[in-house]
Amino acid sequence: MARAKEPVMSAEEVDAYLAEVFPQMQGAERLTRIQEVGPMRARLRLAYSDTTLRPGGTISGPAMMGLADHAMYAVILAHIGKVALAVTTHLSINFMRKPAPADLLAEARIMKLGQRLAAGDVTIWSEGQEGEPAAHAQVTYSIPPEKG
Structure with missing residues (x-):
């Protein structure tokens, strides 16, 4: 089955699904x-x-790595649907500049969406500093086979 190039889930649907499968991440300070x-x-x-x-x-490197991983998981789920067992197989990050004391924004893009790998x-980047990346990551996910 070919993967959709358009999202099959909205941001709200992905967020709700992540809240369901990762309840530990839904604390008071999400x-x-x-x-x-x-x-x-x-x-x-x-x-x-x-x-x-x-x-x-x-902002720490581990926080930025977590944001990169979360962003890639979110974009993949938005395109393949509710597949909780899709897992990170590779994450490489380059820290490019010190982030400003502001919220961080992450833009995730799928370059290849296959049956088993994405x-x-x-x-x-820091809010207000678009065009000046604080970090750039390359991420690969393994997608479990569909159950027949």
Whole structure:
């Protein structure tokens, strides 16, 4: 079965599904939100918070890596539907500049959406600094076979 080039789930549907399969991420201070999904892309926001900072007062690398992974998972789910067991097989990130003390935005793009693998990239920047990436990640996901 060919994969859809248009989303099959809205941002709200993906968000609700993630809340269902990852209830532990739904605490009082939920920092990451899916803002929109479109053809082969999604945009997420990570709220600026003391919990994401590293010494020196900047958003930590692990927080940016988590945002990149979340963004790619969201865009893949938006295009393949409710497949909880799709998993990250590769994530490589380049930190390009110190993020500003502001929310981070992530734009995830699917470059290839196959039956068993999806590959794409995620660009992360500080709000108000579009065009000045703080980080760029390449991410690959394994998609489990459909049950017949």
